[in-house]
Amino acid sequence: MRRDDGGRIDRSRVLRFRFDGQEYTGHPGDTLASALLANSVRRVATSVRLGRPRGVFAAGGEEPNAVVQIEEPFPEPMLPATTVELYDGLVASSLAGQGRLAAGPDPARYDAVHAHCDVLVVGAGPAGLAAARAAAATGARVILADDQPEPGGSLLGTRDEVDGVPGADWAAATAAHLEERPEVRVLRRTTVFGYYDDNYLVAVERRTNHLGAAAPAHMARERIWRIRARRVVLATGAHERPIAFAGNDLPGVMLAGAARTYATRYGVLPGRRAVVFAANDGAYAAALDLADAGLDVAAVVDPRPAPGELWAARLRERGVELLSGHVVTAARGDGQVSSVEVSPVSSVSSGGVSSIDADLLLVSGGWNPVVHLYSQSGGTLRHDEAIGTLVPDASTQAVEAAGAARGVFALPGCLADGTGAGARAASASAPARPVDVPRAEEPPEAAPLAYWLVPAADYAGHFVDLQRDVTVADVRRATGAGLRSVEHVKRYTTAGTAHDQGKTSGLLTSAVVAHALGVPVAELGTTTFRAPYQPVSFAALAGRDRGALHDPVRVTALHEWHVANGALFENVGQWKRPWYYPRPGEDMEAAVLRECAAAREGVAAMDASTLGKIDVIGPDAGEFLDRLYTNLMSSLKVGSIRYGVMCRPDGMVFDDGTVIRVADDHFLVTTTTGNAAAVLDWMEEWLQTEWPWLRVHLTSVTEQWATVALVGPGSREVLAGLAPGLAVGVDDFPFMTWREAEVAGVPARVCRISFSGELAFEINVTSWDGLRLWTAIMDTGLVTPYGTGTMHVLRAEKGYPIVGQDTDGTVTPHDLGMSWVVSKKKPDFVGKRSFSRADTMRADRKQLVGLLPEDPDVLLPEGTHLVATGTLPEPPVPMLGHVTSSYRSAALGRTFALALVRGGQGRHGERLYAPVGDALVPVTVTSHVLYDPEGARRDG
Amino acid sequence: MLLIPCPWCGPREEAEFHYGGQAHVAYPEDPAALSDEEWARYLFFRDNPKGVFAERWSHSAGCRRWFNALRDTATNRIHGVYRVGEPRPVAS
Amino acid sequence: MAERRSPAAAYAGRFEAASRGEALRLAELPFLTQINVRVDPSSPAAGDLGDALGVPLPVEPNTAVRAGSGADEVTVAWLGPDEWLVVAPEGYRLELLRKARGDRHGSIVDVSAQRTTLLVTGPRARDLLAHGCALDLHPGVFGPGACAQTTLARAQVVLIPREDGFLVLVRSSFAAYLAEWLLDAAAEYVA
Numbered sequence A: 001m002r003r004d005d006g007g008r009i010d011r012s013r014v015l016r017f018r019f020d021g022q023e024y025t026g027h028p029g030d031t032l033a034s035a036l037l038a039n040s041v042r043r044v045a046t047s048v049r050l051g052r053p054r055g056v057f058a059a060g061g062e063e064p065n066a067v068v069q070i071e072e073p074f075p076e077p078m079l080p081a082t083t084v085e086l087y088d089g090l091v092a093s094s095l096a097g098q099g100r101l102a103a104g105p106d107p108a109r110y111d112a113v114h115a116h117c118d119v120l121v122v123g124a125g126p127a128g129l130a131a132a133r134a135a136a137a138t139g140a141r142v143i144l145a146d147d148q149p150e151p152g153g154s155l156l157g158t159r160d161e162v163d164g165v166p167g168a169d170w171a172a173a174t175a176a177h178l179e180e181r182p183e184v185r186v187l188r189r190t191t192v193f194g195y196y197d198d199n200y201l202v203a204v205e206r207r208t209n210h211l212g213a214a215a216p217a218h219m220a221r222e223r224i225w226r227i228r229a230r231r232v233v234l235a236t237g238a239h240e241r242p243i244a245f246a247g248n249d250l251p252g253v254m255l256a257g258a259a260r261t262y263a264t265r266y267g268v269l270p271g272r273r274a275v276v277f278a279a280n281d282g283a284y285a286a287a288l289d290l291a292d293a294g295l296d297v298a299a300v301v302d303p304r305p306a307p308g309e310l311w312a313a314r315l316r317e318r319g320v321e322l323l324s325g326h327v328v329t330a331a332r333g334d335g336q337v338s339s340v341e342v343s344p345v346s347s348v349s350s351g352g353v354s355s356i357d358a359d360l361l362l363v364s365g366g367w368n369p370v371v372h373l374y375s376q377s378g379g380t381l382r383h384d385e386a387i388g389t390l391v392p393d394a395s396t397q398a399v400e401a402a403g404a405a406r407g408v409f410a411l412p413g414c415l416a417d418g419t420g421a422g423a424r425a426a427s428a429s430a431p432a433r434p435v436d437v438p439r440a441e442e443p444p445e446a447a448p449l450a451y452w453l454v455p456a457a458d459y460a461g462h463f464v465d466l467q468r469d470v471t472v473a474d475v476r477r478a479t480g481a482g483l484r485s486v487e488h489v490k491r492y493t494t495a496g497t498a499h500d501q502g503k504t505s506g507l508l509t510s511a512v513v514a515h516a517l518g519v520p521v522a523e524l525g526t527t528t529f530r531a532p533y534q535p536v537s538f539a540a541l542a543g544r545d546r547g548a549l550h551d552p553v554r555v556t557a558l559h560e561w562h563v564a565n566g567a568l569f570e571n572v573g574q575w576k577r578p579w580y581y582p583r584p585g586e587d588m589e590a591a592v593l594r595e596c597a598a599a600r601e602g603v604a605a606m607d608a609s610t611l612g613k614i615d616v617i618g619p620d621a622g623e624f625l626d627r628l629y630t631n632l633m634s635s636l637k638v639g640s641i642r643y644g645v646m647c648r649p650d651g652m653v654f655d656d657g658t659v660i661r662v663a664d665d666h667f668l669v670t671t672t673t674g675n676a677a678a679v680l681d682w683m684e685e686w687l688q689t690e691w692p693w694l695r696v697h698l699t700s701v702t703e704q705w706a707t708v709a710l711v712g713p714g715s716r717e718v719l720a721g722l723a724p725g726l727a728v729g730v731d732d733f734p735f736m737t738w739r740e741a742e743v744a745g746v747p748a749r750v751c752r753i754s755f756s757g758e759l760a761f762e763i764n765v766t767s768w769d770g771l772r773l774w775t776a777i778m779d780t781g782l783v784t785p786y787g788t789g790t791m792h793v794l795r796a797e798k799g800y801p802i803v804g805q806d807t808d809g810t811v812t813p814h815d816l817g818m819s820w821v822v823s824k825k826k827p828d829f830v831g832k833r834s835f836s837r838a839d840t841m842r843a844d845r846k847q848l849v850g851l852l853p854e855d856p857d858v859l860l861p862e863g864t865h866l867v868a869t870g871t872l873p874e875p876p877v878p879m880l881g882h883v884t885s886s887y888r889s890a891a892l893g894r895t896f897a898l899a900l901v902r903g904g905q906g907r908h909g910e911r912l913y914a915p916v917g918d919a920l921v922p923v924t925v926t927s928h929v930l931y932d933p934e935g936a937r938r939d940g
Numbered sequence B: 001m002l003l004i005p006c007p008w009c010g011p012r013e014e015a016e017f018h019y020g021g022q023a024h025v026a027y028p029e030d031p032a033a034l035s036d037e038e039w040a041r042y043l044f045f046r047d048n049p050k051g052v053f054a055e056r057w058s059h060s061a062g063c064r065r066w067f068n069a070l071r072d073t074a075t076n077r078i079h080g081v082y083r084v085g086e087p088r089p090v091a092s
Numbered sequence C: 001m002a003e004r005r006s007p008a009a010a011y012a013g014r015f016e017a018a019s020r021g022e023a024l025r026l027a028e029l030p031f032l033t034q035i036n037v038r039v040d041p042s043s044p045a046a047g048d049l050g051d052a053l054g055v056p057l058p059v060e061p062n063t064a065v066r067a068g069s070g071a072d073e074v075t076v077a078w079l080g081p082d083e084w085l086v087v088a089p090e091g092y093r094l095e096l097l098r099k100a101r102g103d104r105h106g107s108i109v110d111v112s113a114q115r116t117t118l119l120v121t122g123p124r125a126r127d128l129l130a131h132g133c134a135l136d137l138h139p140g141v142f143g144p145g146a147c148a149q150t151t152l153a154r155a156q157v158v159l160i161p162r163e164d165g166f167l168v169l170v171r172s173s174f175a176a177y178l179a180e181w182l183l184d185a186a187a188e189y190v191a
C-alpha cells in the first residue's frame, strides 16, 4: 500500500494502468512493480514449471519473479515489472515463464550511436558518481551510464546522507554538475550489457519506452550505444541474495533491500507486518528504515550469535524483537505469506519451532557484487570468504571495479573507492587533479555471515532459482547423480538459465552444490559471465539496419529508368539488376522469350554497368596481368580486347572478364558483378605481398562508367545512327577491339565484345551520362530493353559459363572446356602448377556439358542431380553431377541446361537421368555450346 | 570488436579489415620445380597455433594496404603490426 | 536530349526539406572533379604533382590539405601511402596533372563519377554521422585537416571534415542507400 508521503514519486499526477484486466492507478516515478505493490497486488506471475503463485521479489533488473507481458501500447514479452516505468495507459499481464511476441511489425524507430571517451563509468550510484566526478575534474572525456531514470543508485532507496544532504539530492546535484561540463555525457535509462575486446562496451538506452503512447514517433525508442573507452570504471553495485528455506518462493517473501527501496524511493509498503531474516548488518538498516516508514516489523531473525549493541538498541527503540542465533525455517500461507516459522540455529533439525504472524518476509543472505561486466571483459574473479561471494580479481583490460561492485559495501568506502578509481582512470588521459572525497557516516558493522541454506529433512520447497523453478532438492538430485561441476549442475537442473541469468540464484546454486558435496564454495571455481547482462530486444540490436536499410542496395546510373519502365529486379550481390521488363499480360517466361528473340533477331540493350572495372596502370602492367590471368595479356595491342580467366593457386577458376589495352602502360580489366571488390583485393594482395617490385597501380573505376550492351543483328545500324562519327563496319571495327567515339553526343568508349554470340557493342560513358545514353538508345524506338534473365539464356545457349553459377571453386578452365584460355607458353601464372597435379588431370572430373531433356518442354530445376540409370538403385546412389543453369530457349525452340558432369566431355550423346520430383527425367548430354557453334553471327 | 592498428591509418575497427591467413608463406620461387607434395603443402597446409600467430590483414575499407600482425589466438591481443617486407618483430 | 545526372539528384528535395531547421544541412555537391593519384611520394614526379596542385601531396596518414581558390581550389586527401584523392571544382584540368607526371611511373585516373560528394553540415552533423561511423569524430581528434576512409552505415566513404561539418564521398552506386540512411538518421534532428 502507498504511504501518505515520502518517496520520489509525484503524487500530484495520477497514471492509470491495467494489469491482468484490472484497472489501477499509480504516479510518475513508479515502476509497474511499485505500483502493483502500492495497489496491494501480491501475485504477479505464475511459476513456469510448478504453476506456483509468485510475487515481486526484488526492486531492480535482477527480479526473477515479476516478469510480465506488456500488451499496450506495443506488445513486448518478458519484462521485469521492476524495470518498467509506469506510464498512463500501460496494459500488462502476468506470465507463466513465457511471453508472446507481437504479431505485427514494430512501428517504433530504433537506432545506434558510436561514442568515444577517456573514462566510461558504469553505474551512477555513490561509487559511480564519485568516480565520474573525479574523472571529470581533470577535463577528461567522461561517459556516465546508469540504468535508472535518475542517478543515485542505492542512495535513492536509503536515507543515507552525503556531504550533509540527503543522498538522492547529492546525486542529483552531482549529476547536474557533471552535465554542465562539455566533455561529460550522462546517460540515464541506459544499461551497459556487453563488454568486448579493446574496451568496447555496448549499452542500450531506453529513450521513449517510459512515455507509452505519448512517445514521439520521430524519436528512436531504444538506442544502442557502442562505446570505445580508454579506461572503464565499473560501479555496478551489488545484488542482494536470497536464502533457501521452505516456502521461500511465496508472494510476500522479498529481498530486504528491495522492501527498503519500495518504502523509501517509491513510498510503498509492500505489506503490513514483516519478519526480517538476515545474516548481515545491512538488513538491520533496512529494518529500521521500514519501521520508521510505518511498517510493523515484528522481528529480526539472525543466525549470528548477537549483533552490535547499537543495532540492538535501535531495534528496541522501535519495539522490534531481535531473534539472534535463530533462523527462519519456513514461510507458510495459502498463496501468500501469512506466518513465518522460526527456530534456534541449535535446534533446527530437532524442532523447537515458533510461529510469527506476518504477511511479509524480508530476506538478506548478503550481497553479491555485480561482476558480470568485469568477467565479460576477461577479468578473473575470486571467492572472498569474508563476504561469501565472488569479487573481481585480475583484469586483462583497462578496467577497475569500484564500491559495492568489488565488495566495498559501506557508503563512505564506496565514495572513497569511486573517487580513487575515477581519478586513476582519468590520469591516463589528463593531468591529475586532487578531488575531495564526498563525506558520509560510517555505519557500525559486524562481520556478515555467508548464510545460504536452512537445513531441513525435505528440500522440495527450498527454491534456488525462482524463475526456473529449481529447488535444493533438484540440485541435490544432480549431485546425487554424480555431477560435480556447477556448470554441469546448472545444465542438468536449468538453474541460472532463465532470462535473469541467475542474478539472484547463481551463487546460491553454487553454495547448495558445495553444501551437498561437503566442500567450500570457493573450491567449486568461478563462473564466466557472458553478454548480454540483461535481455536486449532484437529490434534494438538491429537498429536502423532493417527494412530497406537492412543491406545497402546498389544501383546503376540507369536505375531510375528501369524502375519507371516496369523492370523487375534481380539481386546480384548488393546490386539491383533489371531482371526482365514484362509487358502487360506477360509472365517472366513470355517476357524473357520476347527479349531473347529481340536480341537474336533484332536489336536489344542491357544495362551492364555493374561489371567491376579496374584501371591497371604502369610500365609493368602487362607482366602483372600475365602473372594473374591464365592467358597472355602483355601481347595485347593497344586498341584491342582479350577475354581472360583468373585462377586461384589451386587452379580453380576465380573470375573472368575482358581486358582492354587502353595504352602501352594502361589496361582496363572488367570483373564479374559479384566479384569486383574481391578481384581488386586479390590483385592488390599479389602486388603488395608477392611482387612489390612491379611498377603497377590499381584503381577501381566500377562506378566511373555506365555500360550499355547493344546486342543483335541490328545493333550496328542503331549505333551508326547514334554515333555518326564512328566507322562501324566489320572491317573498320573488328571483333575484340575498341574505339573512342561520341555516342548520342556523349564521349564514349565503344567495345566490340559479345556475351551472347550476336553482333554486339558495349558502350561506356561516365555514369553521369549513362541515363542520357540509354535514353537516346531507347528513343530510337528500335531497341528492346532486356535484363539478366535474357542475358543468362543468351550466354548459356553459347555455353559461356557464369563464375559462381556454373563454377563453385572446384572447377578448372579445362573443366569448362576452355583449355584454349590457358597459356602453354608462359613459364608461370597463378594456378599453373596445379594443372599438373594428379587430381586436376583426372579424366573423371566434373566437366561442363549441355543437357537436352528428351521432353523439350521439361525445365530442369537448377541444382538437380544427375544419375546414370532410369531406375534408382539401392542407396547410396552414384551421383554423376548436377544442373548449374537451366532455361527455355527461343532460339532452340526448347528447354536446355548446363551441367557439371563426371567425365562429361566424354559423354556427349549419352542419356542420363535427372530426378525431378518423383520422376526420373531422361536427358541427353551434348556439347555445352548449343547455339551457333561455328560463331557465324558474331559479325552480324 | 577488435581495434586493429593499421600500420598506416592507426587503430580501426575489425570490420574495416579482411583476414589473409598465415603470414610469411611466400609464393614458391619456381612452382614447376616442386613435387606435387611440396606444392600441395604450399596450397593447403597452414599453422594453427594457440598463442602468438603472425598473420596477414588487409585494411580493405581504409587504405587497402596489406600488412602483418602478431595476434595471440587465445586472447585476441595484437602484439604488434608490421608492414609487408619488414621482419617479424619479437612478440612483447 | 536528357541532361547528365548526378547519383543523388533524386534526393535534392528531401535533402532541402531536412535542411530547413537549424540543426543540419544535407546536400549533394554534384559533378566535382575527383582524381585518383598514385605515385611514389619520394619520387620527383610526386614533387612535380605537388607543384601542379599548388600544395605538396600530404604524406601523413589520415590528413588532407586544401589549397588554391576559385576554379583552382583543391583538396588533396591521403588515401594510402602512395595514393591520394584530389577533389576540385567541376572543370578542373586533369591534364595539368598528367603533364606534371610526364612519362614517369604513377597513375592519374579520373574518378569524378566514381563517387559523389554529400555535404553534411550544421550543429548536429557530428551527431548524425556518429550513428553510423565508428571513428571518433570529436573536433579535437578529427577536425579540419583530417580525412579518413572508413565506413558510414554499411557504405565505404571518404570523410573530410570541414569547419562546419563534413564532406562525405560515397561510391555512386551506394549514394541512394546512403542518402536514405542519412535522411532516416536525421529524422530526430529535423522534426
Ligand SMILES: [Zn+2]
Binding pocket: B006, B007, B008, B009, B010, B059, B062, B063, B064, B065
Ligand atoms: Zn590503413
